[in-house]
Amino acid sequence: MFGLVRLIAVLLAWFSKHPLKFIKHPDAGVLIDQLVPKYGYPLEEHSLTTTDGYILVMYRIPYGKNHNTTNPYPVLMVHGAIGNPESFLSPSPHAGTAWYLADKGFDVWLLGIRGSTKSRKHRSLDPDRDRAFWEFGIHEIGIYDLTAAIDYILSRTNKNKLFYIGYSQGTTAFLIMASVLPDYNDKISLGLNIAPCAFMNYNPSTVFRFISTQWELLKHILDTLGLHEIPSLSAANFIKDTMGLLCSEQTIFKDLCFIIIYTGGEDTGQINSLTPQLLFTQIPSTTSQRPFLHFLQLMKSEEFLYYDFGREENLKRYGRSKPPVYKLEDIRIPTAYVYSEHDTFCDAKGARKIIERTSSKHVHRIQVPFGHVDFIMSDNLIQQVGEPIYNFLINYTADIK
Template identity: 35%
Template sequence: MAVTYIFIVVLGLQNVFINSGYAFGLLPFSGLKTIGDLLQLAKEFPKLIDEIQQLIEHDGLKQYRLGEDNEDKYLNATQLMHKYGHDAEIHHVTTEDKYKLTMYRIPGKGEPVFIMHGLLMSAVDWLTVGPHKALPYILAEQGYDVWMGNARGSSVDSRGHVYLSAEDDVARYWDFSWDEIGRYDLPAMIDYVLQETNRTAVKYVGHSQGTTSFFVMCSERPEYNEKISIMVALSPIAYMSHMESPLTKLVSPAAGAFGEIIRNVIGFHRLNPQNPLIEILTKIICGTTELATLICSNMNFLVSGFGIGQMNVTNLPVIFAHAPAGIAFKQLFHYAQEINSGEFEKYDNGPIRNLQLYNSMKPPRYSLEKVSAPVALFYKKKGDWFAGYKDVQKLRKKLSNVVDFYEIPFKGFCHTDFVWGKDVKELVYKRVLKLFKKY
């Protein structure tokens, strides 16, 4: 059955490409040339199916429907903050390469804390877990001055540009990966926060891509290490050759020159969650059961997986109303490249373009030895599909100033639980607060 699932998925992928005018199909170029290759990928999908089946058996659909009337589904970030008793501000910043970004702030008299979301998320996702568990609220109640960043393209109000339109200039606007987020977005937002607060350093919390972009920033622009008093990496990602996400593995061959063909010849520049591929994956992998369809239709869970141990099913309608956020295909392809190469390196544009940009046919590695800011690594040895334990260990060895290496003490804790888990306050955020008091 698993082989059938994955085989049909690959056929579906080919249909998506053929329907887009790319008649060569995906399979001959992808490296997935044997049934054995397909079977290796198929092994992981039943884990997702098993979790959904357990939810169904435990009245998951009934729990989901209990949350369908939650008005938080319809509230934006500032409305959520006001509803739960916090002042809220909106701030705007323009990057060096002319992207216009939006940040949210819960003002406080204490030290500034900058929080950065992960892939397929935006700043509002830190808030949707609720008033007593959301990290921004917890930090604000401790007196911190809380700032939430939005990466370019992630939310509707962070899709501005001085010259380009995200809708009309698709190829040019969406021509970025998490390299540009780390190289331009983070420095612009951090400098703005420091100027507004009259401080010299911020405390930084990043999840997933929010950690990747941080490592890019501090290796490519090492002067920013001095502007970080401590960085807490929730599910840290730099190396990815041991990640377990089957969907990401499925697209991993589409990196480098092939990825550039997909973007520039076919015209796939941004990932639209409502597309034929997602519909195929939802129907083939998860079936047509209502709850399974609801969960599998969300890209966050298809990419990252989930565990029922920390899933608040009643809160899923609120989560689904705000996630997934927008991303460029180039972000996904850059991660795919990391899986293939086993390195933490700049984007592979293909040999000719690489020569122009890097003076080398291959993309250079990021200099992680330049990351000198204190870094705490929060991880889960088993269960996190995106941040593989061996990859986190490799990252730890490369960093010169790891001040905490903490495994979440809960079986089945997964990638999205660092933001949406039922017990995230007890399992994760209390330790963050302890580190903040020390640094």
């Protein structure tokens, strides 16, 4: 009892000398439909339905702040796992990739993939009651969501091709689509992959690598608990509210926020003290368990494989006991890559393997320390990512008519 009283006294004394300082990021909690007009940019909201019934939201910034006519070059941007379209608008209009491209003459389309915050809809399935809603993975995102978005944009803009930009899981879905559906190779002028993820066996995290060896047990536990949506909508909102509050505190909790952001890697110093608060009011978004399990499976393999459903289901779906390999060599789209040696989730060795398999046309290796989250949150995003992207894209504008 005396020890507890002493601990409380010590904590009270510490807090008296280090008072909590809550500083709110001006865009924390501001969703895209309010954020874009806030800074003087035009915004359209579109709804599209995939061939398997998912109803997706897609936002369009047709031109930049100082223009008044639609830009001529459509670009589809697809976020990563547990993310939202806001990812490409962070950390600010002065640093976010989507703002930069709109100002540079691109017609920017931001897709919310199935299961994400505003794309939790289906023609017949209820995400809160029907398990079948959540029976999708990265494969379905690539085959159905990306193709629906591409067709929709080309129809609306009356263009023959568009540019594709994916981040993290957005690159995985692109590689799946481009390798499996050859017809869509003719609809993309350049496929640009930021922090590309496919060959995950190079991930250096001992925690992730251990969990990957237990993915079947993890799946069994999740299924037993009925956790097909990860995280649940209520859990996602709780995490956002809690972390958004803690990360607005500029003394003791700030360090914790940075530790979580850079899990498995080093703090690269690329984001400022308010950015974690902004990040945690945007993520996590809801998604299915399957993308996480697929990434864990890939950490055990030296190849870029289809999702492993288990022997019996694999035989039904693939006609073989083990999942087949995605043939990246079949991709005919010119591709470009932006990657970092300091990305500890989608490791540089894995990125280089993708580059070799796809006969890449353009590669930019970031020279400064740059972690996985830095690709969407760095204060130096324009210099390190935006400008290289622009230089790649501008070489292919003549292909879009």
